[in-house]
Amino acid sequence: MAPKIALMIWDQGGRLAQAVDLAALVKQLVRAKGVVRSQVISDPWTPELLEDLRKAIPAGEINRLLWVGPFTSEQAVNLEVELKAAGLNPYLHHWCDLEEQGVGAPEVDAKIRHRKAAALLQMALARTRLLEPLEPVELPAADAMLILGAGVAGLHAAASLVDLGKRVFLVEKESGVGGKVALLSRFYPRLCDPHCGLRFCLDKLGASPRAEFHTLSTLVALEGSPGNFQARIQKQPRYIREERCNGCGACAAVCPVDLPARQVYGLENIGQLLPATGKAIHPAAPMAFPAAWVIDREHCPPGCRECEGACPSGAVELDQTPEEQVLQAGAVLVTTGWDPYPLSRVTELGYSRHGRMITNLEMEQLLGADRLGDGSIPALSLADLKEIGFLQCVGSRDERHLKYCSSVCCAAALKQALQVKERAPEANCYVFFMDMRSPGFDEELYLRARDLGVIFIREKPRVEPAPGTGKLAVSVIDPILGRPLRVNLDLLVLAAGMAPSQGTPEVAQVLNLPQNSYGFFESHHQCHPEESQRTGIYAAGCAREPMKVGHAIESAHLAAMKALKFLEGAFQVAPTFPVVDKNKCDQCKRCMEECPFASFVFDEKGFPIPDLAKCRQCGNCMGLCPLAVISLKHQTIKQTAAQVETMDASFMGDGEPVVLAFLCENDAYPAAREAMLSGLPVPPNVIFTRVRCAGSVNNALVADALSFGIDGVLIGGCQEGQCHFVRGSQLVQKRSGDLGDKLKKMMIEPERVRFASLEIRDAKEYMDLLHSYVADLKAMGPNPFKI
Amino acid sequence: MPPRVDREKCDGCKAEEEPLCEQVCPGDLMSLGENKKAYCRQPRDCWDCMSCSKICPVGAIETRMPYQLGYHVAKLIPMMGTNTITWTCIDINGKVERFRYKNRND
Numbered sequence: 011m012a013p014k015i016a017l018m019i020w021d022q023g024g025r026l027a028q029a030v031d032l033a034a035l036v037k038q039l040v041r042a043k044g045v046v047r048s049q050v051i052s053d054p055w056t057p058e059l060l061e062d063l064r065k066a067i068p069a070g071e072i073n074r075l076l077w078v079g080p081f082t083s084e085q086a087v088n089l090e091v092e093l094k095a096a097g098l099n100p101y102l103h104h105w106c107d108l109e110e111q112g113v114g115a116p117e118v119d120a121k122i123r124h125r126k127a128a129a130l131l132q133m134a135l136a137r138t139r140l141l142e143p144l145e146p147v148e149l150p151a152a153d154a155m156l157i158l159g160a161g162v163a164g165l166h167a168a169a170s171l172v173d174l175g176k177r178v179f180l181v182e183k184e185s186g187v188g189g190k191v192a193l194l195s196r197f198y199p200r201l202c203d204p205h206c207g208l209r210f211c212l213d214k215l216g217a218s219p220r221a222e223f224h225t226l227s228t229l230v231a232l233e234g235s236p237g238n239f240q241a242r243i244q245k246q247p248r249y250i251r252e253e254r255c256n257g258c259g260a261c262a263a264v265c266p267v268d269l270p271a272r273q274v275y276g277l278e279n280i281g282q283l284l285p286a287t288g289k290a291i292h293p294a295a296p297m298a299f300p301a302a303w304v305i306d307r308e309h310c311p312p313g314c315r316e317c318e319g320a321c322p323s324g325a326v327e328l329d330q331t332p333e334e335q336v337l338q339a340g341a342v343l344v345t346t347g348w349d350p351y352p353l354s355r356v357t358e359l360g361y362s363r364h365g366r367m368i369t370n371l372e373m374e375q376l377l378g379a380d381r382l383g384d385g386s387i388p389a390l391s392l393a394d395l396k397e398i399g400f401l402q403c404v405g406s407r408d409e410r411h412l413k414y415c416s417s418v419c420c421a422a423a424l425k426q427a428l429q430v431k432e433r434a435p436e437a438n439c440y441v442f443f444m445d446m447r448s449p450g451f452d453e454e455l456y457l458r459a460r461d462l463g464v465i466f467i468r469e470k471p472r473v474e475p476a477p478g479t480g481k482l483a484v485s486v487i488d489p490i491l492g493r494p495l496r497v498n499l500d501l502l503v504l505a506a507g508m509a510p511s512q513g514t515p516e517v518a519q520v521l522n523l524p525q526n527s528y529g530f531f532e533s534h535h536q537c538h539p540e541e542s543q544r545t546g547i548y549a550a551g552c553a554r555e556p557m558k559v560g561h562a563i564e565s566a567h568l569a570a571m572k573a574l575k576f577l578e579g580a581f582q583v584a585p586t587f588p589v590v591d592k593n594k595c596d597q598c599k600r601c602m603e604e605c606p607f608a609s610f611v612f613d614e615k616g617f618p619i620p621d622l623a624k625c626r627q628c629g630n631c632m633g634l635c636p637l638a639v640i641s642l643k644h645q646t647i648k649q650t651a652a653q654v655e656t657m658d659a660s661f662m663g664d665g666e667p668v669v670l671a672f673l674c675e676n677d678a679y680p681a682a683r684e685a686m687l688s689g690l691p692v693p694p695n696v697i698f699t700r701v702r703c704a705g706s707v708n709n710a711l712v713a714d715a716l717s718f719g720i721d722g723v724l725i726g727g728c729q730e731g732q733c734h735f736v737r738g739s740q741l742v743q744k745r746s747g748d749l750g751d752k753l754k755k756m757m758i759e760p761e762r763v764r765f766a767s768l769e770i771r772d773a774k775e776y777m778d779l780l781h782s783y784v785a786d787l788k789a790m791g792p793n794p795f796k797i
Numbered sequence: 798m799p800p801r802v803d804r805e806k807c808d809g810c811k812a813e814e815e816p817l818c819e820q821v822c823p824g825d826l827m828s829l830g831e832n833k834k835a836y837c838r839q840p841r842d843c844w845d846c847m848s849c850s851k852i853c854p855v856g857a858i859e860t861r862m863p864y865q866l867g868y869h870v871a872k873l874i875p876m877m878g879t880n881t882i883t884w885t886c887i888d889i890n891g892k893v894e895r896f897r898y899k900n901r902n903d
Binding site for chain 2: 709
């Protein structure tokens with residue numbers, strides 16, 4: 011469709027007419043290619059004007075609109091919606107603000123202002139001519155959420171999703187649900203039994219036809235895209251039919267196996283916490299839901315089938331084999347949780363050698379059941395413990411082990427000390443700490459513990475076995491008394507750090523989900539803590555970061571809320587996604603390699619195409635394509651190249667350099683706009699254009715600008731680590747560096763291409779940057795390509 | 798004279814089995830070495846067409862001028878725009894000339 015452009019210049023308050031010769035501009039532009047009308051308006055909301063446009067559009071007199079003026083983005087959207095009713099596609103508008111480019115600045119020579127305005131309008135026209143009508147794309151979506159890990163975070167999110175009418179698949183690798191929280195005797199700050207909250211969720215889920223539990227299962231493959239994931243899960247045999255077993259326990263009576271629980275469960279770190287069963291057939295753990303028991307077949311004596319006959323409901327099925335199943339889900343919530351840092355690695359403590367040293371998780375068992383699971387610590391009853399020590403930061407905040415704070419152990423130690431003091435007020439509790447970290451209202455725990463006489467010592471003690479007593483001799487210099495203190499402890503509780511759960515690397519591999527340097531799943535942590543770098547996949551709870559139970563539940567709900575978009579049956583994608591020109595693409599696959607969100611897939615002919623559901627439309631593919639054949643719709647390479655080519659490289663007159671700036675719309679552009687509109691004396695030499703991300707600027711566009719005689723090209727992006735699209739700024743800096751090296755060979759100053767990182771309020775920094783840049787360019791002299 | 802690959806810059810076109818220079822070379826002369834850096838297998842067969850220099854996304858390939866046109870110090874360097882090629886020619890006396898060509902393949 012041949013462009014028929016109406017040029018609407020909104021001269022708010024007559025400011026533009028004062029700054030430039032508006033009549034001459036209009037006269038000049040009305041002759042430009044594709045322009046059918048050009049008018050100056052004092053008020054874009056007069057009914058007559060809108061009525062006029064509403065008539066002209068269906069009549070075919072106008073098919074594109076170039077609005078010039080200080081429109082806010084809300085005003086722009088309103089006008090687009092207004093005229094959509096008349097039949098003009100919202101993507102056929104272009105908005106050009108001359109004042110934000112400094113055309114109104116009174117200190118600038120009138121001639122320059124006029125030429126700059128003309129140049130900007132020509133550039134805007136060049137883009138407007140190439141605008142295309144676009145329609146949003148609707149993609150189908152399932153209504154189910156796949157939740158990996160049925161711990162406290164996963165269960166709470168599942169319960170809420172079921173309430174909202176969504177289906178959930180809970181995939182749990184253990185035989186039972188509840189995760190680590192089910193192993194606690196109490197959780198803080200209210201010191202109530204965690205099984206109460208877990209049971210509440212389980213009752214809700216159990217009663218709902220929309221919740222499906224897959225225990226003893228792991229995810230082995232994930233295909234498809236957000237809205238339509240196909241998750242292949244593998245279920246290990248339980249050897250018991252879930253629908254028949256009600257946990258009566260008749261089988262355990264005949265099971266001939268007698269093993270310590272630690273060995274039965276095969277879990278080194280939490281072994282002591284599990285119920286003291288010595289049988290190969292036992293209830294599911296941590297919480298038996300569904301009620302069915304489980305058989306550890308590797309411990310069964312050869313040929314033994316005793317339980318089969320003993321089961322009154324015929325639930326035992328010893329010949330089960332692993333099964334695979336494919337689940338259709340719209341989004342994935344990863345709540346794979348944590349595991350205690352293996353204390354056998356903290357060798358100086360000798361944890362595994364001394365029975366009086368237990369982890370804080372084992373202490374939960376002691377507090378809950380008054381005994382430890384497999385009897386490996388004889389006669390250890392709470393009533394016998396008179397001197398109890400708590401050693402904090404075992405593994406945490408330690409360069410050799412975990413460099414981070416595990417965030418819950420201080421409050422957990424306070425909670426445990428409080429429980430000890432409540433039940434045995436005469437027992438002495440000593441907390442050896444680096445820093446007590448009880449943020450927010452958790453401080454109350456500290457205050458209560460202090461009031462109850464818990465002794466806090468800010469020092470790492472020396473621990474050794476006390477000869478002849480079986481106890482632990484602990485010596486430390488109390489920094490408050492300034493005196494050495496020596497005490498024989500009945501029990502030392504070690505605050506084992508929180509590490510990502512052992513299955514995390516496999517999950518990360520199957521989901522292609524980036525992990526941070528500590529092994530937890532990567533997150534934005536700040537503005538979008540739920541967001542991972544894979545669209546439709548969300549990490550929550552301690553899989554993302556060490557956090558307390560309350561925060562884990564919150565984080566899971568946040569993730570569930572964000573994921574709802576993909577669980578609604580269908581979702582819309584803005585039509586500004588990238589397209590690959592397959593006539594020119596030579597399948598180099600650089601886009602696949604560098605896409606920060608791994609959203610490229612192969613089409614049937616081996617060309618890379620973006621998966622629209624995964625794509626976040628940052629345009630980094632457009633920036634890095636070596637052949638410049640990927641374009642974001644509505645911001646195509648062609649449209650930008652047309653603008654660059656049209657740019658008048660001598661609007662400043664002789665001897666003054668001209669700069670084209672590509673500014674990231676998130677940070678650098680608002681900074682530049684602020685600088686101009688707040689009246690800072692910004693050099694007039696710069697014309698900027700906003701881009702989706704600094705990383706979307708292709709070197710070919712920079713080369714274009716230089717070869718058309720523009721003296722300098724500035725790329726404004728974010729600071730390292732702040733890019734909204736992970737590493738757009740980093741990629742564009744690398745490419746600008748490569749181009750600079752080429753320029754050097756071409757006997758052109760590489761400094762003509764400059765990258766600058768700007769934050770959103772860096773208006774003054776922007777001004778300073780331009781002053782120094784323009785001065786540098788002036789010293790270099792004109793671009794040799796200026797012809 | 799054959800293309801010279803800057804080993805520091807060449808990234809072997811990342812995941813690609815066939816790097817871009819290999820795909821584009823009309824004589825099928827470019828290849829990836831064991832160090833995942835591109836090299837010219839048969840320097841004597843190079844026609845100096847400069848396709849590899851033009852396409853290299855990181856600017857790692859420089860084509861030396863053929864002896865018929867100049868000695869080592871002479872250079873011809875392309876810079877690829879969206880629809881233009883801009884050439885810089887530096888002769889043996891250091892004289893620089895620049896040309897811009899518009900492609901017509903749209």
